[in-house]
Amino acid sequence: MLIQYIIGPAGSGKTTLIKSLVEYLQEYNQEISVVTINLDPGCRTLPYTPDIDIQDYVTVDAVMEKTGLGPNGAMIAATDLMVNYVEDLKYEINQYNDPEIILVDTPGQMELFSFRNSGPMIANALGFGSVKRGIIFTYDSTMCIHPNGFISTLLLAASVQFRFANLSQINLLTKKDLIHKEKLENILKWVDDEYELASATENLEHGMLRELTLSLGRTFREFGAISELLPISAKYGEGIEDVWGAIQRVVNDDTSPYY
Amino acid sequence: MLIQYIIGPAGSGKTTLIKSLVEYLQEYNQEISVVTINLDPGCRTLPYTPDIDIQDYVTVDAVMEKTGLGPNGAMIAATDLMVNYVEDLKYEINQYNDPEIILVDTPGQMELFSFRNSGPMIANALGFGSVKRGIIFTYDSTMCIHPNGFISTLLLAASVQFRFANLSQINLLTKKDLIHKEKLENILKWVDDEYELASATENLEHGMLRELTLSLGRTFREFGAISELLPISAKYGEGIEDVWGAIQRVVNDDTSPYY
Numbered sequence: 140m141l142i143q144y145i146i147g148p149a150g151s152g153k154t155t156l157i158k159s160l161v162e163y164l165q166e167y168n169q170e171i172s173v174v175t176i177n178l179d180p181g182c183r184t185l186p187y188t189p190d191i192d193i194q195d196y197v198t199v200d201a202v203m204e205k206t207g208l209g210p211n212g213a214m215i216a217a218t219d220l221m222v223n224y225v226e227d228l229k230y231e232i233n234q235y236n237d238p239e240i241i242l243v244d245t246p247g248q249m250e251l252f253s254f255r256n257s258g259p260m261i262a263n264a265l266g267f268g269s270v271k272r273g274i275i276f277t278y279d280s281t282m283c284i285h286p287n288g289f290i291s292t293l294l295l296a297a298s299v300q301f302r303f304a305n306l307s308q309i310n311l312l313t314k315k316d317l318i319h320k321e322k323l324e325n326i327l328k329w330v331d332d333e334y335e336l337a338s339a340t341e342n343l344e345h346g347m348l349r350e351l352t353l354s355l356g357r358t359f360r361e362f363g364a365i366s367e368l369l370p371i372s373a374k375y376g377e378g379i380e381d382v383w384g385a386i387q388r389v390v391n392d393d394t395s396p397y398y
Numbered sequence: 399m400l401i402q403y404i405i406g407p408a409g410s411g412k413t414t415l416i417k418s419l420v421e422y423l424q425e426y427n428q429e430i431s432v433v434t435i436n437l438d439p440g441c442r443t444l445p446y447t448p449d450i451d452i453q454d455y456v457t458v459d460a461v462m463e464k465t466g467l468g469p470n471g472a473m474i475a476a477t478d479l480m481v482n483y484v485e486d487l488k489y490e491i492n493q494y495n496d497p498e499i500i501l502v503d504t505p506g507q508m509e510l511f512s513f514r515n516s517g518p519m520i521a522n523a524l525g526f527g528s529v530k531r532g533i534i535f536t537y538d539s540t541m542c543i544h545p546n547g548f549i550s551t552l553l554l555a556a557s558v559q560f561r562f563a564n565l566s567q568i569n570l571l572t573k574k575d576l577i578h579k580e581k582l583e584n585i586l587k588w589v590d591d592e593y594e595l596a597s598a599t600e601n602l603e604h605g606m607l608r609e610l611t612l613s614l615g616r617t618f619r620e621f622g623a624i625s626e627l628l629p630i631s632a633k634y635g636e637g638i639e640d641v642w643g644a645i646q647r648v649v650n651d652d653t654s655p656y657y
Contacts, residue, residue, distance in 0.1 A: 148509050148513045148514075149470075149474055149509060149510070149513075149514070150474065150514070179470070181468055181469050181470035182468060182470055182471075183467070183468035183470075183471070199468070199469045199470070200468070200469070203469065208442070209440055209441060209442035209458070209459070210440050210458045210459070210462065210469035210472060210473055211408075211438070211440035211441055211442075211458070211473065211505075211506040211507065212441075212442070212506075213469060214469055214470065214473070214507070215408055215409065215506075246470075247470040247471075247474075248470065248473070248507045248509060248510070249509060250407050250408060250507060250508060250509050251408070251507070253550075254407045254408075254541065254550070254551075254554070255407075255408070255409070282513065287560040287561065287563045288560075288561070290557075290560045291512075291513070291557045291558070291560040291561045292513075292557075294553045294554070294556050294557035294560065295513070295553070295554065295557045297553050297614075298549075298550045298551075298553035298554045298557065299550070300607075301546040301547075301549045301550040301553065301607075302546065302547070302550045304546045304607060347621060348559075348560075348563055350621070351617070351621045351623075354617045354620070354621070355556075355617060358610070358613045358614060358617055361613070362606060362609070362610045362613070364610070
């Protein structure tokens with residue numbers, strides 16, 4: 140059993156990816172048993188029906204009503220409350236007779252899950268027995284068009300990697316249908332070559348930031364943290380077979396060069 | 399005029415810092431004119447009364463009511479809508495006869511401001527004339543007790559630096575009253591010495607992550623990104639004079655070694 144947590148900034152395409160992955164498996168790999176879990180207590184609609192839903196236990200709306208907290212405080216409180224239902228989630232997972240893949244949709248606001256204690260706690264608690272666990276991090280390509288947006292997302296992805304230090308991470312460049320082919324090629328060039336990336340940042344005012352870019356680009360490339368940035372369009376089902384290939388490598392313990 | 403944006407993860411002490419800074423100035427630097435702006439459309443209560451409040455124009459509650467969006471979607475929408483009121487904010491600022499310092503409280507969920515387009519757009523739009531701008535990034539010390547939490551926050555801070563590429567950044571370690579003195583000393587050691595940091599991460603399972611830690615620690619120290627992590631307790635007013643000193647250096651163009 141592999142539990143894959145889908146993590147990324149709000150609007151980066153986490154939910155659409157899950158829908159697309161499930162459809163892909165239903166069409167091409169019907170023998171694979173997949174279970175979906177929604178861990179976002181705040182979303183109102185989903186484009187797929189999750190098999191297991193944290194909203195059966197806790198919702199932001201209910202927390203707002205009960206506590207009188209504003210939406211901000213209620214989202215924090217609801218995310219923190221999810222920890223209380225880990226045993227229920229385990230029980231529900233057990234009803235599925237050891238599925239091969241569990242896809243977990245995480246809160247829209249990624250910091251609620253990644254930068255508070257509840258996310259890593261839940262991820263640890265669900266990792267019982269021989270369960271494998273991994274992260275899929277979604278780079279929003281519309282945010283990565285500009286080099287500083289790209290580096291910013293890269294740092295965010297690395298930051299998540301450190302929060303979930305013992306989980307392998309697959310990096311996806313989502314929504315490629317929304318950017319020009321040329322821009323996409325630029326981003327993929329930046330992944331391979333820190334000098335390309337630093338040159339693109341030359342228009343930034345400060346020389347030091349260019350130097351830092353070079354140094355970071357080199358560091359991350361050396362450690363393979365971005366060497367496998369897979370461009371996809373979940374909306375049009377493009378690149379989903381590559382995502383499935385990457386997931387299978389995690390299943391087979393052939394994890395990302397990050398480790 | 400210096401506009402200081404206070405940015406950091408939810409619960410890292412942004413709002414308490416503003417309250418504490420204003421009280422410090424009222425007590426020790428009464429000649430300094432300070433204006434506070436709340437840019438969080440979702441918070442319900444604040445421990446200080448902002449001079450200018452985005453909630454006069456847009457609130458998450460109103461967006462929820464008007465659009466039927468859930469709290470998650472409404473927070474994103476409300477933050478994006480703030481851009482429409484930049485001219486109103488400018489007008490309000492102008493009523494204050496060129497104040498020396500403007501302290502800006504940003505949304506609780508930092509990714510709403512930092513990793514969407516609205517935050518950098520607002521920060522650019524408010525930077526008119528000879529206005530100087532800077533960021534204060536709040537490291538939550540309770541998140542930084544463990545080395546991977548510290549590195550994760552460091553990467554998050556660096557990520558914000560790249561989103562607001564032409565703004566200088568002051569880094570604070572907040573809520574030092576909540577951690578043991580020994581833990582605080584550890585964190586400050588990690589800032590100065592990447593080997594100390596990497597040794598602390600040795601208990602992590604994966605050797606590559608330790609190597610990455612060394613490399614990142616060196617990179618960020620070379621570029622001064624963490625060399626000025628100031629420990630404070632806004633709650634007890636400790637270290638606030640150091641924050642004020644750092645702000646004055648930005649005013650005097652003697653910015654952080656990050657640049």
